[in-house]
Amino acid sequence: xxxxxxxxxxxxxxxxxxxxxxxxxxxxxxxxxxxxxxxxxxxxxxxxxxxxxxxxxxxxxxxxxxxxxxxxxxxxxxxxxxxxxxxxxxxxxxxxxxxxxxxxxxxxxxxxxxxxxxxxxxxxxxxxxxxxxxxxxxxxxxxxxxxxxxxxxxxxxxxxxxxxxxxxxxxxxxxxxxxxxxxxxxxxxxxxxxxxxxxxxxxxxxxxxxxxxxxxxxxxxxxxxxxxxxxxxxxxxxxxxxxxxxxxxxxxxxxxxxxxxxxxxxxxxxxxxxxxx
Numbered sequence: 001x002x003x004x005x006x007x008x009x010x011x012x013x014x015x016x017x018x019x020x021x022x023x024x025x026x027x028x029x030x031x032x033x034x035x036x037x038x039x040x041x042x043x044x045x046x047x048x049x050x051x052x053x054x055x056x057x058x059x060x061x062x063x064x065x066x067x068x069x070x071x072x073x074x075x076x077x078x079x080x081x082x083x084x085x086x087x088x089x090x091x092x093x094x095x096x097x098x099x100x101x102x103x104x105x106x107x108x109x110x111x112x113x114x115x116x117x118x119x120x121x122x123x124x125x126x127x128x129x130x131x132x133x134x135x136x137x138x139x140x141x142x143x144x145x146x147x148x149x150x151x152x153x154x155x156x157x158x159x160x161x162x163x164x165x166x167x168x169x170x171x172x173x174x175x176x177x178x179x180x181x182x183x184x185x186x187x188x189x190x191x192x193x194x195x196x197x198x199x200x201x202x203x204x205x206x207x208x209x210x211x212x213x214x215x216x217x218x219x220x221x222x223x224x225x226x227x228x229x230x231x232x233x234x235x236x237x238x239x240x241x242x243x244x245x246x247x248x249x250x251x252x253x254x255x256x257x258x259x260x261x262x263x264x265x266x267x268x269x270x271x272x273x274x275x276x277x
Contacts, residue, residue, distance in 0.1 A: 028093075030090075030091075030093075030143060031090045031092070031093060032090065032112050032113075032114045033089050033090055033112070033114055033115060033117055034089075034090065034114055034115065035090050036088060036090055036096050037090065037095075037096035038088070038096050040088045044056065046088075046096065046097035046098065047094065047095055047096045047097065048094075048095050048097055048135055048136060048139070049094050049095060049135055049139070050094040050095075053097065053132070055097075055098070056127075058124075058126065059126070061126065061153050061154075062124055062126035062127075062153055065124050065126075065151055065153050066085070066100055066101075066124050068191065068192075068194065068197050069085075069100060069101050069122055069124060069151060069191060070083075070085045070100075070101055071197060071201065072186065072190050072191060072197050072200055072201060073101045073103065073122065075200070075201040075204040075205060076182045076184065076186055076200070076201075076204045077103055077181065077182070077183065078180065078181055078182055078183045079183070079208075080105065080106055081103050081104065081105055081106060081119075081181050082103070082104060082105075082106050083101065083102070084101070084102055084103075084104075085100060085101050085102075086098045086099075086100065087099065087102055087118070089102075089117070089118065091139045091140055091142075091143045092139055092142065092143060095136075095139045097136060099118070099121040099122060099123050099136075099140075100122055100123055100124045101121070101122040102118040102120060102121045102122065103118065103119055103120045103181040103182075104116045104117060104118045104119055105119065117143065117144050117145065118140075118145050119145065119146045119147070119179075119181050120145070120146065120147045120148075120149070120179060120181050121140055121147075121148050121149070122148075122149045122150075122151065123136065123148070123149070123150045123151070124151045124153060125150050125151065125152045125153065126153040126154065130168075133150055133168075134166075134168070137150075137161040137168075138166065141161065141163050147160065147161075147179065148160070148161040149161070149177070150168060151191055151192075156192055157170055157171075158170075158171045158188045158191055158192065159171060171188045172188065173187065173188050173189040173192065174187055174188070174189065175188045176188070182204075183204055183207045183208050184203060184204055184207040186200040186203070186204065187200065218252070218254065219252065221254060222251065222252045222253075222254060222257060223249070225254065225257040225258065225260075225261055226248045226249045226257060227249075228261055228264075229248050229257070229260050229261050229264045229273065230245065230248060230249075232261070232264040232265060233264055233267075233270060233273070238267065238268070238269060238270055239270065240270045241270065244270045244271070244274060247274055248260065248273075248274065260273050
C-alpha cells in the first residue's frame with residue numbers, strides 16, 4: 001500500500017444503533033465493525049486515526065506476498081472460523097481500514113448483533129511506513145484483535161505485534177504460528193517461500209481430512225503395495241504375465257492388496273496370488 005495521508009472529515013463519527021459494542025474502561029463504546037467511515041468497494045480510502053490513507057494497487061513483490069498469505073491462511077483456518085482478505089473494519093471512532101488477511105469466528109457476535117471482530121490479522125508491508133503499520137496495530141489491539149502479524153516484503157521477515165513493548169517482535173523462519181483459529185500450526189517460512197507454502201497447505205488439508213488428500217494418500221499406498229507384490233514375485237523367480245501385472249497395479253482395494261502381498265511370499269504361481277475364493 002502506498003501511503004498518502006492528509007486530514008479527513010469523519011463521515012460517521014458515532015455508532016449507529018443495534019447492539020452494544022464492547023468498550024474499554026473509561027472510554028466510550030466502540031462503533032460496530034461494519035459502521036464504516038469510507039465506502040467499501042467504491043473508493044480506495046482508509047482512515048487511520050482520523051487521517052485519510054489512500055491504499056494504492058500493489059507492485060508484483062507486494063502482490064505476490066499478498067497472494068501467498070491468502071493461500072496459506074485459507075488452507076489453515078479451523079472449523080468454526082472464516083478467513084478473508086482485504087476486510088474493511090471499523091476499529092475505533094477514527095479508524096476504518098482493511099488488513100491484508102484475517103480470521104474471525106463465524107456467526108453473529110451477541111454483544112453487537114454484527115459479525116465477530118477479527119481474532120488474527122496479517123499485514124503485508126512494502127511501501128507504507130513502520131509508523132503507520134504500528135499505529136494500525138495499536139488500534140487493532142485496543143479494539144480486541146488478539147494477534148497481529150506483519151510481513152515485511154523488502155527485508156523478507158515476519159513479525160508479531162507485542163502489546164507489552166508496543167513494538168514488532170521478529171519471528172525466525174522455523175518459528176511456528178499456533179492458534180485456536182488454525183487447524184494445525186505452520187512455520188513462519190511458509191509465509192515467505194512458495195515451496196514451503198505448498199507443503200504447509202498440504203499438511204493443513206490433511207489435518208482437515210480433505211477427501212482429495214485422503215484419496216491421494218490411499219492411491220499412493222495402493223501403488224506401493226502393488227509394487228511390493230511384483231518385487232516379491234520377481235525376487236522369487238515367479239513369472240507374471242502382462243495381464244496379471246496390470247491387474248495387480250490397477251487394484252485400489254487396500255485390503256485385497258494386503259491379502260495378495262501375504263500370498264506372494266508363499267505362492268507357487270502369480271495366479272495363486274490374485275485368485276479369490
